[in-house]
Amino acid sequence: MPPSFVLQNKEKLEKLKSQADQFCQRLGKYRMPFAWTAIHLMNIVSSAGSLERDSTEVEISTGERKGSWSERRNSSLVGRRSLERTTSGDDSCNLTSFRPATLTVTNFFKQEGDRLSDEDLYKFLADMRRPSSVLRRLRPITAQLKIDISPAPENPHYCLTPELLQVKLYPDSRVRPTREILEFPARDVYVPNTTYRNLLYVYPQSLNFANRQGSARNITVKVQFMYGEDPSNAMPVIFGKSSCSEFSKEAYTAVVYHNRSPDFHEEIKVKLPATLTDHHHLLFTFYHVSCQQKQNTPLETPVGYTWIPMLQNGRLKTGQFCLPVSLEKPPQAYSVLSPEVPLPGMKWVDNHKGVFNVEVVAVSSIHTQDPYLDKFFALVNALDEHMFPVRIGDMRIMENNLENELKSSIAALNSSQLEPVVRFLYLLLDKLILLVVRPPVIAGQIVNLGQASFEAMASIINRLHKNLEGNHDQHGRNSLLASYIYYVFRLPNTYPNSPSPGPGGLGGSVHYATMARSAVRPASLNLNRSRSLSNSNPDISGTPTSPDDEVRSIIGSKGLDRSNSWVNTGGPKAAPWGSNPSPSAESTQAMDRSCNRMSSHTETSSFLQTLTGRLPTKKLFHEELALQWVVCSGSVRESALQQAWFFFELMVKSMVHHLYFNDKLDAPRKSRFPERFMDDIAALVSTIASDIVSRFQKDTEMVERLNTSLAFFLNDLLSVMDRGFVFSLIKTCYKQVSSKLYSLPTPSVLVSLRLDFLRIICSHEHYVTLNLPCSLLTPPASPSPSVSSATSQSSGFSTTVQDQKIANMFELSVPFRQQHYLAGLVLTELAVILDPDAEGLFGLHKKVINMVHNLLSSHDSDPRYSDPQIKARVAMLYLPLIGIIMETVPQLYDFTETHNQRGRPICIATDDYESESGSMISQTVAMAIAGTSVPQLTRPGSFLLTSTSGRQHTTFSAESSRSLLICLLWVLKNADETVLQKWFTDLSVLQLNRLLDLLYLCVSCFEYKGKKVFERMNSLTFKKSKDMRAKLEEAILGSIGARQEMVRRSRGQLERSPSGSAFGSQENLRWRKDMTHWRQNTEKLDKSRAEIEHEALIDGNLATEANLIILDTLEIVVQTVSVTESKESILGGVLKVLLHSMACNQSAVYLQHCFATQRALVSKFPELLFEEETEQCADLCLRLLRHCSSSIGTIRSHASASLYLLMRQNFEIGNNFARVKMQVTMSLSSLVGTSQNFNEEFLRRSLKTILTYAEEDLELRETTFPDQVQDLVFNLHMILSDTVKMKEHQEDPEMLIDLMYRIAKGYQTSPDLRLTWLQNMAGKHSERSNHAEAAQCLVHSAALVAEYLSMLEDRKYLPVGCVTFQNISSNVLEESAVSDDVVSPDEEGICSGKYFTESGLVGLLEQAAASFSMAGMYEAVNEVYKVLIPIHEANRDAKKLSTIHGKLQEAFSKIVHQSTGWERMFGTYFRVGFYGTKFGDLDEQEFVYKEPAITKLAEISHRLEGFYGERFGEDVVEVIKDSNPVDKCKLDPNKAYIQITYVEPYFDTYEMKDRITYFDKNYNLRRFMYCTPFTLDGRAHGELHEQFKRKTILTTSHAFPYIKTRVNVTHKEEIILTPIEVAIEDMQKKTQELAFATHQDPADPKMLQMVLQGSVGTTVNQGPLEVAQVFLSEIPSDPKLFRHHNKLRLCFKDFTKRCEDALRKNKSLIGPDQKEYQRELERNYHRLKEALQPLINRKIPQLYKAVLPVTCHRDSFSRMSLRKMDL
16 A cells, blocks of 8 residues: 555554454454365376476466366366265376476455355356356456475375374474375275274265244354263364364364355364264254354354264264254254154254255275175174174174074175275185184084185185286286285184294284274284294394295295284274384384283183083184185186185195194194195195196186196195105196196197196205205105205215116106106106107297206205205206207207308208218318218217208207207206216217217307307397297297287296296296396397496306316216227217317317317327328317417417427327328418418417427437428418418409419429318309309319329229319319329328318319309209219219209209300400509419409409509509500509400301300300401591401410419410401301391391391491492402402392391281381392392402412411312
């Protein structure tokens, strides 16, 4: 207000102020509705969620309101009093992205007193959503309200519960609290009561005093909660408003001014006392409030009374009420009656009609508010209290009727609402169990309620399962039930007053007492959960050392995190129970409580004793449960089967509690449970097993669950019952499954179930002990003597293995399976499923392998078995695994096939095993020579004896094979060496070789791949292939659809992992992507560097460990066989594995051990290497040399030592080490030729070391040995130098091949080395797809071998030598061994390689044929097979012959189909000349290059220019564009010149007789030609009469195709054609074209017309007519040209004839539309013929004289014509 206004109206303002003071004092405690507004929460949520700021300002002002409401349509708007407080229907909101927001509300509307009802407010809200004029009628009020909204933290501090109790931690009571608001959910929320809550909400709604006489306008209602009728009996239980005291005795509603029928908007929250009596009631007093102060008028005038009694027939009264209102105070004892009852002499408003509407809602963990539950609990309580008759509602139940009523109330539990059932679930189950265990005594009779209770439990549990789908854990168990078993259930203690003797010093069972009705005795409902085993020993829940400890741990120390105030029924107790959240104090408080209150059952029992003279019978819950389950049938049985897990777990917990509380845990297992109970269990297991077997196809999902539950049950029983008994149960299940399996066509589903079953049982923590790892394989007295728990740790592994029939331990023999029962089952399962003949089980390979793998991983990481001796015992349980895996060798994934680097054995996939082989020389296919004479070289070497048909088995996946091999290595690593040794002694050679094959495979499988591989895998996306694989698996398994499968898996067949297992249970994880841990690379595609490093590190360690285990096993094998006769073949196999491991990537640690073993092997069995396994010797040299070039010093020194000792050994045997010398040289050649990454510098150092060894070797100083070593090392240095050159030319393929060619030539005198280099060249050609050249290298190799073979053995069917091969290639003769310095093949160490044998020759030829075939040279294939066929015929090898003839048929049919030859392009040839000193050796050299077919001149020009430009600099290299002779003097000496010319094969006329086909014209080419046009005055082109042509013919040193792609030009001749000769050549060409087009079949009219047009068309420039006019118009003056003139004349004659033929042909081909064109062509032809007529007919008379003897000159001009005369 402006100051002037204040001064003027000072008095008025004073007066107003005093009035305000008075009103506040007088009416301050009343309120009235003033204004209202509405906030659309969805808008707030969506806008606050979408704005990416930390806090959001949302302003809602008057101007905005239309927009904010008209956006969305709310499906149901319900007032705060209605119980169905729904969320806004169609807008589901997402609060995850909600950010803190501040709301500013500025639009408020005045509340009109007569528009307060819910309906009015709904109308306003609806209007607000519609932009209409309605709101303009409302009176706005200027105000501003700010609200901060932010997401609640997970655990807010200083929190108060809805009961205003402080939630710990609450360190400071002065801090502003956070209040939890009780939710009234729109839909039922299914949560059991776990804390005490007893609240009542009162909602006064409306009052109608319209018909009441007297003044009652400003009405307020006072609400009080009374425990008696006296006004002072109001209880302080009404929660106060935020600024008032915490509790008050009364609450007032707001006043609506001058309204006789007000509506109210109040919520009054009342804290109900724990115990209610009939006198507790709500009292409503109605007052009229006088606003003006008048004489004799009190402030409040009571104008009516009404009330609601809280209990009606013992049940809480809630709901909607419409009450009559009394005008005067109610009379005495009114509280037990309802106001609806017309009390005598009372006045009522409106004739006792209902005028006051009120709603009462209770939220209570004491009152069930469900009639069925109420009745059940009341009856049970009456039995406990022994209070008869019982009042329930309007019924009085007498004792004689009690039994029927109780049974019907149990049956009726099914009809109760689900929500209260869940809330009181734990109490309900406890009561049912109590009835089973302690049958009540009614009227002196014991009433057996076991069956009724079991049925009720089964149906309740099934109901929960069906209705609460989302509440299941990953195993498909309902979490409410699981937590009941785990935390809540315990046996009702039979004698509660005698302290239980259980361990831990806790006497007595701890009860939570709950209040009963009578004020004296609390009914203890025993609602308890497992408690800590021992407060003093926290470690007791660590790894238990025996099964009995495990049992104790089931009972103990698991549930301390649950709040413990389970309160169930009411009782008089002053203070309510709060939650007691401190676990440490919990046990002690619980102890106090149980000591303070005697349990009611104590008195009950004594009371009953006096009543009936007998105690109630005591039953054991697990026995009763088993019995009921066995005898039940129909729907009850179905329900129990559906939820079998619940009953099984309940039974196990009951058994454990029974043992624990009766102190029977130390009793012998056989006497723990009575026979009767064991029979029941056996019957139960048997019927459930038969259910599984009979229903697995129909109810797949249910049977899977049942199977899993049964397995877990048996697993648990192993901990508490006699093991022999449990094993007999397992046997029962197995028998049932087995008998069913025989009759099934596709057994995989059932076998899969059996696997799950077995896996779960084997996950038992004492699995190892259960298998009796210590006992010997002598038939025991009982199938499974019980191992005493106390000594299991010590005695379990005490005895040593006696020397008995070792084989029994390694086979799944009967004694083995009896002794090690579970391990026997696991291994039998593995053997059955992996058996290649097992029908339809291959889908389970992965599953069964994973099972074994998981078991072994869990043993490995179990601290109990860390001692090596104990591990050896554990490994003994798995010895048969070695045999099983040996059987599967043919099915294992072949890891060696993927590794063909570094000269590893490669299997070439030919038709069968015999022809498979590996080459130890080089890595390409060219080297993998088929069918060698040394069978050990094939990977599946030893199967040659057993399976010649090849792999018809299904192969395992790489993943499964890897897991299986890891298992094998684990057993080999941990098994006792002496046992293994004894077993190896018993094995046959065949079996030992199988074992070696396995080890060979292991080496490949676990080879270290390096970080790069992990990075590459990381970058790939596996998603697609993975999904495809899943679908494929599904299709193969053919079980149920993938969708159900997925649903089923996600519900969780993921069982508990075995205790201490490193990997957890890896089964059934196919679709559970979130659980898989071995597929991480597919899920999380981009791993961090650290993860990749870590993976690589682990991979490296695994590789080293695996190889060291393999090495140890090899050592044992060597020790074993060194004394036997058959050692040679086996030692060969050992050496093979050893060499293979040297060839793989290995760690330095492993290599040191490996070299040591290798040296020992060589020194122990020298004759093995130097006489039998000569191939291996070569291989060893190669491996050692490779490691000699290693960058790691220790590896180099070991390798050098090994190599030196190898030479020394060889020298000592025969005083000459030619063998090793030659093989080392060959190996180096091979290494150099193929290895990309060997280091020459390091190799030289190693050679120096070897030289030093030789010089300092005192024993051999006097012999020739040091000199020989020196020679060898010198020779090796030379090879190295050559290879350094090769390295330089690595990028220049032609130069590289030339160098290799030169080195090979240098070895002309040592066939083995030449062969090696020819092979290296073949490899290089194959890499570059020069198949023809690769084939030539192989033919040369074969020729070389044949040459020496013919000296060695004289066999008619073998080729005589090179000569035999000259049909294939004329170049082969250079391989003939005719010079003086050729070594004789009989010499030591010469021609000893595997190729210098018949089968080696065959292999080379087969490969040559294959390469020719790839090159499209099918005619050459035939020639190769011509050499091969006699050899196979001599060997009577029909199979090979049939293969060869098949291939020949293929080749010839291809020749037929591609007869024109255009389909097979064999190559394009160019002459390349190099000029310039920069080229070094190449300067002034001319070559013919063979390039791939259809290479254009520009391409080769670009390639060579680019290549040399890069080498010398782009400005230095120049390409000479023409093909004229190069004058060296005119060139710039600082530049490099390349001249490239396209050349064509050139044949003399006589050659054309033999070269008929396209192939003939492109094979064995030695002469090439190119033409250069010129004129005498230096121009290239001129007029017809001055146009000369130069033909250049080049001859190469070898015929193409040769073993290299460029060959030197050795001879060059030129022919110069005069203009008339050029014309003759042109005309002959034209005539030929015409003839070809005319006789083409099928005819090609277009081509024909084109040629015709060019021949007879009038416009042809320099056409036939002009040629005739230039050269034939007059007879030449020079007689030398007479013949040319005549020849040209005859050419024209021929030409016109051909034109006529062509025209005739064209006429027969054309359609009517081309008639005119034909006539035109004919006219042109006639014109041409007329013009030519005189020229053609003019003969030269001199030529027709008698033929004279020829004495002419033979110069180059007359050559062509003179040749003609000679003929």
